[in-house]
Amino acid sequence: MLGRTLQEVSAALKQGQITPVELCQRCLSLIKKTKFLNAYITISEEVALKQAEESEKRYKKGHSLGALDGIPVAVKDNFSTSGIETTCASNMLKGYVPPYNATVVQRLLDQGAVLMGKTNLDEFAMGSGSTDGVFGPVKNPWSYSKQYREKRKQKPHGENEDSNWLITGGSSGGSAAAVSAFTCFAALGSDTGGSTRNPAAHCGIVGFKPSYGLVSRHGLIPLVNSMDVPGILTRCVDDAATVLGVLAGHDPKDSTTIQDPGKPFMLSSLTDVSKLCIGIPKEYLVPELSSEVRSFWSKAANLFESEGAKVIEVSLPHTSYSIVCYHVLCTSEVASNMARFDGLEYGHRCDIDVSTEAMYAATRREGFNDVVRGRILAGNFFLLKENYANYFIKAQKVRRLIANDFVNVFNSGVDVLLTPTTLSEAVPYLEFIKEDNRTRSAQDDIFTQAVNMAGLPAVSVPVALSNQGLPVGLQFIGRAFCDQQLLTVAKWFEKQVQFPVIQLQELMDDCSSVFEIEKLASVSLKQ
Amino acid sequence: MWARAVLLGYRSWMGWHRGFTSKTDPQGSGRVTAEVIEHLERLALVDFGSQEAVARLEKAIAFADRLRAVDTDGVEPMESVLEDRCLYLRSDNVVEGNCVEELLQNAHRVVEEYFVAPPGNISLPKQDEQQPFSHN
Numbered sequence: 001m002l003g004r005t006l007q008e009v010s011a012a013l014k015q016g017q018i019t020p021v022e023l024c025q026r027c028l029s030l031i032k033k034t035k036f037l038n039a040y041i042t043i044s045e046e047v048a049l050k051q052a053e054e055s056e057k058r059y060k061k062g063h064s065l066g067a068l069d070g071i072p073v074a075v076k077d078n079f080s081t082s083g084i085e086t087t088c089a090s091n092m093l094k095g096y097v098p099p100y101n102a103t104v105v106q107r108l109l110d111q112g113a114v115l116m117g118k119t120n121l122d123e124f125a126m127g128s129g130s131t132d133g134v135f136g137p138v139k140n141p142w143s144y145s146k147q148y149r150e151k152r153k154q155k156p157h158g159e160n161e162d163s164n165w166l167i168t169g170g171s172s173g174g175s176a177a178a179v180s181a182f183t184c185f186a187a188l189g190s191d192t193g194g195s196t197r198n199p200a201a202h203c204g205i206v207g208f209k210p211s212y213g214l215v216s217r218h219g220l221i222p223l224v225n226s227m228d229v230p231g232i233l234t235r236c237v238d239d240a241a242t243v244l245g246v247l248a249g250h251d252p253k254d255s256t257t258i259q260d261p262g263k264p265f266m267l268s269s270l271t272d273v274s275k276l277c278i279g280i281p282k283e284y285l286v287p288e289l290s291s292e293v294r295s296f297w298s299k300a301a302n303l304f305e306s307e308g309a310k311v312i313e314v315s316l317p318h319t320s321y322s323i324v325c326y327h328v329l330c331t332s333e334v335a336s337n338m339a340r341f342d343g344l345e346y347g348h349r350c351d352i353d354v355s356t357e358a359m360y361a362a363t364r365r366e367g368f369n370d371v372v373r374g375r376i377l378a379g380n381f382f383l384l385k386e387n388y389a390n391y392f393i394k395a396q397k398v399r400r401l402i403a404n405d406f407v408n409v410f411n412s413g414v415d416v417l418l419t420p421t422t423l424s425e426a427v428p429y430l431e432f433i434k435e436d437n438r439t440r441s442a443q444d445d446i447f448t449q450a451v452n453m454a455g456l457p458a459v460s461v462p463v464a465l466s467n468q469g470l471p472v473g474l475q476f477i478g479r480a481f482c483d484q485q486l487l488t489v490a491k492w493f494e495k496q497v498q499f500p501v502i503q504l505q506e507l508m509d510d511c512s513s514v515f516e517i518e519k520l521a522s523v524s525l526k527q
Numbered sequence: 528m529w530a531r532a533v534l535l536g537y538r539s540w541m542g543w544h545r546g547f548t549s550k551t552d553p554q555g556s557g558r559v560t561a562e563v564i565e566h567l568e569r570l571a572l573v574d575f576g577s578q579e580a581v582a583r584l585e586k587a588i589a590f591a592d593r594l595r596a597v598d599t600d601g602v603e604p605m606e607s608v609l610e611d612r613c614l615y616l617r618s619d620n621v622v623e624g625n626c627v628e629e630l631l632q633n634a635h636r637v638v639e640e641y642f643v644a645p646p647g648n649i650s651l652p653k654q655d656e657q658q659p660f661s662h663n
Binding site: 096097099212213226250252255256257258259318321324325327328331335342343344345346347349352353354355356357358359360361364365368370373374376377378380381382384390391393394395396397398399400401403436438442454455480 | 559563566567568570571572573574575576580583584586587588590591593594595596597599602603604605606607608609612614615616617626629630632633634635636642644645646647649650651
C-alpha cells in the first residue's frame, strides 16, 4: 500500500480498502524503521494521528475534501508550520515554533493532508548535499536498496557496511528521502538553484519546480527572494500535478504571485508527440558530465525523435556564466535576508548584554554555521558601495542575458528543453565532503540553476538506473507559466522509460510485521 | 562561434578548479585587507572567525570576478522575472492582528509587552581593542 502512487491510495481510501488512520500508522512505523536515514527532523505524530482521525470521519460520511484527504505528506523544515518546531536545520532557529502556517502548508492541510513531519535539509537551504544541517546529513535510501547492494556484491541486510552510504543531494534531501523510502506520498521542498530537482534525481523520484509566481512563498523562510519557489517531490508526475493543483494560485499574502485565475491541473495523456519540438542546449554538454548520464540524455532525445517529435540543438550562450551570476546574486540576497536573525524577537539569543551590536554579533556567530556566515560576508562584500556596480548590478545584467537566452529559444518554436539534472549519480558521503560547500554547489547546480534565474518551470524525471544500480534523472524545462504542458510531456516520457521501483523489500517486510504486532497489542489493550 | 565560447567556458572552469587547489590565490589576495574585514564584520554583524573564512571570501571574490568577461553594454539590470507585471497590493484595511501573546512567546527576553534589548548606540570595539565576547 505504501508503495502506491498518491492517486491510487486516494482511490483506496475512498473505497474503504484502508482507513486514513491505518495509513498514517503504517507511515509512522516506517518512519521509525527508517530513522537511520535521518530524513526527518521533527515527526509530528500526535498532530498526524489527529488529522488522520478527522479525515476518517469525513470519509465515513462520504464528505472527503479531495484527492489529498488523508494522504500522508512531509514538509521541508524551512516552511513555517503553526505549533510545530521549524528550524531550517540551524542553531539559530532551534526551538522556534512559528505562530502561523505557510500558505502552501495551509493549502495542503485545508485539503485534508496528514502532516507526518518536517524534513531535514542543508542549513537554511544552502548546499547541494543535505549534509550541512545541524541535525546531521541525510542518507540516500538507495544506499540500502537491493539494486545498489547487488551491484556492489554485498548482502542486502548489510547495515554494518554503512560507512559508504550515499548522499541524497540537496538541499531538500530529507523530503526526497522521505518520499523515496515510502514514508509519505508527497513532500514539499524549496527550489532556489535546483534544491528540489537535484535530490529528486539522486533519489529516483519526480522533483518539480513551478514557475516563479505560480505558488506562494508566504511562510517559506526566504533564501533568495527573486528565485525561491516551493518545490514538489512525488513518486510520479501525475501526483506532482495533483499537488500543484492544490498549491498554485494567487495569494494575497505574497504579492509576487500572479493574479491570473488558476486553472485545474488535470494532465491529459499525451499519445502523439509529433507536434512537439524538443530543444537540446549544446552548452549543457560539459566535460564533467558522466558518460552514463550523457548516454541516457542522448537516448531520451532519440526516443522523442523516433516517436515523431522534432528534436533540435539550441544554444543558450551565457550558460557558462550562470553559476557565477547566481553566486553573486544569491550571496547578496542572502546577506539581506539573514539580517532578520538578531535574537530579539525569535530564535537563538546569546548571553551577552553589553550592547545591541555585541549581542547581535555573538548571537549570529553562535547561530549560523560556516556556510551561512561565508555567504553573508561574501554578499556584504558584493554590496559594498565600491563593489555594487561591478558585482551586483553586473550580475543583474548578466541575469537578463541568461533569461533572454531562454526567451529566444522558446520564441524560435521550441516547446520544451531536455537536459541532464545532475552530472552523475549520487556519490558516497565520504567522497562528497572532500570539497567544500561552495565548490560542490557550483559543480552540482550547473544544470539546474539557470532555470531559477529565468523563473521557468522545470521537472526532473527519473529515467534509468546507472551501472551501479543508482537512479539518474533528466530535466525538462518549459516556458513560463506553461507548467501544465511541461508536466504533460514529462508524464509521457515517464510512461516510456518505466523507471524501476526501489527495492527496499527487507525494510518493508520488517515494517509490516512490526505493524501487525502493534495492531495486536492495541487490540488486547482495548479488551 | 559557440564552439569557442564552450571552449573558453571549459578552460576557465578548469582554471578555476586548478586555482582552487593551490594554496596561494594570486587573483584573490590583496582584496580582503584587514580594513575590509573589519568593515564587513561591522556591516554584517557576523565575524570571520578564522583565516580559513578569509581565504574562502577571497576565493568567492575571485570566482565572481569572472563576470567581467561578459559584455553587458546597453543591458538593463533585471531585478525580477515578473518585471512586466504589476505587484498586487491589498487594500489598506486591518484584517488580522491582536496576536501579542503569540508573538511574544518566541522571544527570550520579554517584559510585559516589550521585547528587551541591550543598550543601543554602542558600536562594536575595534579589532585591536579588547573583544567583549572573548570568554576566559
